[in-house]
Amino acid sequence: MAKPKVGFYWCASCGGCEETVVDLDEKVLDVVAAVDIVFWPCAMDFKYSDVEAMEDGEMTVCFINGAIRTTEQEEVAKLLRKKSTCVIAFGSCACMGGIPALANLTSRSEIMRRAYKDSPSVLHDENGPVPQTSSSAGGVELHLPELYETVYKLDDVIDVDFYLPGCPPTAALVETAVQTLLSGNLPPKKSVLLPDKALCVSCDRNSTKPDNLKIDKLKRIHEIKADPELCFLAQGVLCMGPATRDGCGYPCVKGNMPCTGCFGPVGGADQGARMAGALGGILEVGEKQLDDALSGMPDPAGSFYRYSMSSSLLGSSRKGDAK
Amino acid sequence: MGEFKPEIVAYVCNWCSYAGADGAGGQKLAYPSSVKLIRVMCSGRVDPQFVMEAFRGGADGVMVLGCHPGDCHYRSGNMKAQRRFRIFEMLLRQMGIEKDRFLLDWVAAGEAKRFVELATEIHERVTALGPLSLTGSVERTVMADG
Numbered sequence: 509m510a511k512p513k514v515g516f517y518w519c520a521s522c523g524g525c526e527e528t529v530v531d532l533d534e535k536v537l538d539v540v541a542a543v544d545i546v547f548w549p550c551a552m553d554f555k556y557s558d559v560e561a562m563e564d565g566e567m568t569v570c571f572i573n574g575a576i577r578t579t580e581q582e583e584v585a586k587l588l589r590k591k592s593t594c595v596i597a598f599g600s601c602a603c604m605g606g607i608p609a610l611a612n613l614t615s616r617s618e619i620m621r622r623a624y625k626d627s628p629s630v631l632h633d634e635n636g637p638v639p640q641t642s643s644s645a646g647g648v649e650l651h652l653p654e655l656y657e658t659v660y661k662l663d664d665v666i667d668v669d670f671y672l673p674g675c676p677p678t679a680a681l682v683e684t685a686v687q688t689l690l691s692g693n694l695p696p697k698k699s700v701l702l703p704d705k706a707l708c709v710s711c712d713r714n715s716t717k718p719d720n721l722k723i724d725k726l727k728r729i730h731e732i733k734a735d736p737e738l739c740f741l742a743q744g745v746l747c748m749g750p751a752t753r754d755g756c757g758y759p760c761v762k763g764n765m766p767c768t769g770c771f772g773p774v775g776g777a778d779q780g781a782r783m784a785g786a787l788g789g790i791l792e793v794g795e796k797q798l799d800d801a802l803s804g805m806p807d808p809a810g811s812f813y814r815y816s817m818s819s820s821l822l823g824s825s826r827k828g829d830a831k
Numbered sequence: 832m833g834e835f836k837p838e839i840v841a842y843v844c845n846w847c848s849y850a851g852a853d854g855a856g857g858q859k860l861a862y863p864s865s866v867k868l869i870r871v872m873c874s875g876r877v878d879p880q881f882v883m884e885a886f887r888g889g890a891d892g893v894m895v896l897g898c899h900p901g902d903c904h905y906r907s908g909n910m911k912a913q914r915r916f917r918i919f920e921m922l923l924r925q926m927g928i929e930k931d932r933f934l935l936d937w938v939a940a941g942e943a944k945r946f947v948e949l950a951t952e953i954h955e956r957v958t959a960l961g962p963l964s965l966t967g968s969v970e971r972t973v974m975a976d977g
Contacts, residue, residue: 613925780922781880788915795900798917808918809925821883822926822965 512568512690515547515559516598517588519574519581520608520659525599526550526573528676532683539686543568547588556584559591567592569689573599573676575608575818576660580653589666594689596670602662603673603700604772605818609659610810612817616657661818671700675770675815678756702755704775707767710754713739722792726804729766740766741790746805751782751812770815778821780812837891837957839866841950842877846904847940848896854943862947863954866894873897874935875908879919882933886965892932892957894949899937909937931956932963 518526529536546567547554570592576582589595600606611619624630624638641654662668672685685701688694695701708714717739727744734740740747740761747761748769760767773779793801805811813820843849849870855862871877874897882893895916897909916935923933934953938946 778880778883781878781883781919784879784915784918784922787918788913789911791914793914795913798914802918802921805918807925808921812922820926821880821887822922822928 511542511544513546513566514543515545515567515570515588515592516550517547517570517572517574517584518550519572519585519602519662520577521574521599521601521606523550524676525571525601528599528674528679528682531679533679535679535683542690556587559584559587562591564590565593569594569596571596571598572662573597573602575601575605576662576665577608577611577656577658578653579656582660582665585662585666594669595662595666596672596685596689597662597668598672599677600673600675600770600772600815602668603671603819604816605659605661606675606815609661609817610814611659612823613809616655619655659818664818669697670695671698673700673702673753673770673772673815674756678759680757681755700753700775702753702771705754706774707749707752707754707756707758707771711739711749711758711761713737713761717742721790723790724793724797725801726787726791728804731804734764736764744804746787746811748779748783748812748814750786751777751779768814769812772816772819778819779816780809780820780822783812784808835958835961837865837954837962838889839863839892839894839950839953839957840885840890841866841868841894841896841953842871842874842881843868843896843938844874844898844904844909845870845872847898847902848874848938848946850940851896851938851942851946854941855946858943860943860947862950865954865957866950873903873905873908874912875903875905875910877912879915879922882916882919886928886932886963891960891963892934892953894934894936894953896936896938896946896949899939902937902939926965928963928965929960931960 532539547559570588572585572588572595576585597603601608620638624636639652642649642651644650672681674681688701716737721742723744725744726746729745732743732745735743745766747766749767751773752767752769753771753774756771769779773782791801817823843852852868874895877895885893895912897912898904900909903909912935920930920933924930936949938949
């Protein structure tokens with residue numbers, strides 16, 4: 509029997525998701541032995557024309573990481589969807605927008621202004637060049653992909669079969685996911701290949717949390733000397749555990765840093781709503797002190813939706829510029 | 832285009848605010864028909880996600896009403912709601928949704944007139960703002976303007 513064909517692609521992402529594949533170490537050899545990698549532009553020399561030459565559905569599985577924020581990313585995602593039997597949204601950017609989707613708190617024009625006019629590292633020339641979708645140089649017409657106003661998650665533009673969030677998904681989770689896919693014993697379509705419970709459920713600091721947890725002020729992590737064993741929320745530090753999906757093995761908490769929420773919300777929940785609800789329940793201050801108590805959290809949208817802005821119930825609606 | 836008629840969802844607690852709204856009906860006090868009531872056991876049961884879902888589902892404004900501070904049937908549910916929705920209002924602002932589209936306030940069982948006043952207030956505020964459009968983007972982050 510022919511080996512299953514597998515592809516990897518990156519859209520708006522940092523490359524960390526590719527790194528996690530490499531982090532499989534020698535186990536990657538088992539993967540390579542079991543499958544044919546037919547497309548992986550980050551690591552090997554493939555062209556889009558190689559994909560265009562494939563039959564529809566020829567690739568067994570395609571792992572797509574990164575959010576969708578340019579015309580090129582949308583086009584390639586649609587092409588890969590056509591050529592793949594199964595598409596996996598790989599990593600938080602593909603699943604929920606991830607870090608790039610924080611750009612949804614500003615606008616395309618602000619981003620272009622900052623990058624090409626206002627940034628301290630560029631020449632401050634109001635009439636200086638900015639990227640154009642088409643231009644000509646030396647008599648040759650040149651084209652660049654267009655940047656969208658909004659950063660989308662992968663399933664805003666194509667149908668996705670399975671989701672594996674994480675920034676990045678850990679190597680152990682990738683290994684389990686690959687084995688599940690190769691076994692043919694597939695979970696229901698649209699599943700997130702992770703447990704559907706909050707991180708706090710498995711976090712070993714959960715037992716240190718008082719039964720009736722109350723705090724009087726939110727503090728930022730650099731303002732305190734963090735206790736290495738006590739629940740971060742009990743220390744008054746914003747920890748996204750209550751609003752975040754379990755499965756990572758909490759490496760951040762083990763490193764004495766609070767969870768920042770990279771696995772996204774548990775099924776059906778909005779991560780920001782869940783965290784606003786959790787914090788409101790444990791803050792024990794009167795109305796007059798409330799603003800002061802919350803001053804340690806200057807950017808709630810960026811903190812709650814650090815990885816899930818594109819799936820926020822409040823912020824993912826503008827679909828005007830993607831089809 | 833015809834005249835804008837807002838849709839407003841009001842989550843009202845069973846023990847005080849719903850009784851207040853019911854009193855308004857009993858006394859035949861008129862309030863704007865744009866306000867649609869959803870009775871919940873306590874304002875502390877109103878998850879911020881309920882309010883988001885209302886906005887997503889077409890509401891132009893949302894109101895959460897509970898018992899007055901100190902009067903909560905469950906002792907502290909209304910105070911939890913107050914803290915939750917203070918954070919929620921910060922989120923709304925960052926996501927570019929006008930703060931006048933949301934109202935958290937208190938109505939006691941006997942305050943039929945106060946219920947009518949609050950319902951009228953949010954109706955007028957939202958009518959002035961026009962239809963909600965979830966843009967998925969704001970002009971400036973809170974970091975920029977403090």
